[in-house]
Amino acid sequence: MGRPIGFPTESPIYQYVLKYGFRKHPVLQRLCDKSAGHPEAIMAATSDEVSMMQFLLQLIHAKKVLEVGVFTGYTTLGMALALPSDGKVIGLDISKEFVDIGRPFWKEAGVDGKIDIRLGPAVESMDQLLGDNESGTFDFIFIDADKTNYVDYYEKSLQLLRKDGMIAIDNTLWRGYVADESINDADTTMVRQLNSIIKDDERVEFVMLTVADGVTLVRKK
Numbered sequence: 001m002g003r004p005i006g007f008p009t010e011s012p013i014y015q016y017v018l019k020y021g022f023r024k025h026p027v028l029q030r031l032c033d034k035s036a037g038h039p040e041a042i043m044a045a046t047s048d049e050v051s052m053m054q055f056l057l058q059l060i061h062a063k064k065v066l067e068v069g070v071f072t073g074y075t076t077l078g079m080a081l082a083l084p085s086d087g088k089v090i091g092l093d094i095s096k097e098f099v100d101i102g103r104p105f106w107k108e109a110g111v112d113g114k115i116d117i118r119l120g121p122a123v124e125s126m127d128q129l130l131g132d133n134e135s136g137t138f139d140f141i142f143i144d145a146d147k148t149n150y151v152d153y154y155e156k157s158l159q160l161l162r163k164d165g166m167i168a169i170d171n172t173l174w175r176g177y178v179a180d181e182s183i184n185d186a187d188t189t190m191v192r193q194l195n196s197i198i199k200d201d202e203r204v205e206f207v208m209l210t211v212a213d214g215v216t217l218v219r220k221k
Contacts, residue, residue, distance in 0.1 A: 022051035027109040028077055035072040045075045049212040054082035062139035067091040068122050068153050069145030073102020080111035089115050092122040126156040136162050144170035147187035150194045161220045173214025
């Protein structure tokens with residue numbers, strides 16, 4: 001979910017960012033438009049957020065990426081495009097229906113060979129990766145799935161991440177609810193809990209950004 005907090009999508013300054021803030025791959029843009037028309041479009045990342053992650057992947061010379069929560073595969077495509085020819089995105093999701101929306105776009109962009117989808121509960125898929133001796137092998141992990149498992153996703157991601165690798169966690173401002181103490185539903189409470197854990201976690205360096213619905217970047221020491 002990537003609805004912007006800092007600037008509403010209809011604001012002139014946000015529209016300016018969309019026009020001048022980054023380059024747009026044509027296939028990626030078409031999948032962005034397709035995702036925006038989906039009834040669950042609020043689950044998709046924003047295009048400026050995806051471009052930011054593409055920039056980060058190239059900056060850290062990432063080759064191996066884990067995506068926790070795929071939806072239509074828009075972010076998946078963006079990350080695959082940013083990786084070298086021998087790069088890999090392992091995407092975890094529970095919905096074949098959602099994931100299948102992105103597959104034709106991945107193929108058209110020529111990156112379908114870089115994408116490996118694992119269907120099933122993400123916690124179980126991450127445990128499988130850990131059981132397969134994948135600990136410490138991922139360069140970058142993007143977390144954007146059900147909020148009630150956010151703490152588990154974070155802890156397992158730290159195990160899977162290499163030293164100096166990076167985690168990007170979406171929705172850490174959670175529509176602004178995290179700042180409203182009168183809102184205490186399960187999702188909001190879990191996002192608040194994760195934000196507090198990261199703030200005091202000496203295993204990492206981090207920064208919370210007001211990009212999209214809040215993106216926290218974490219570097220494993």
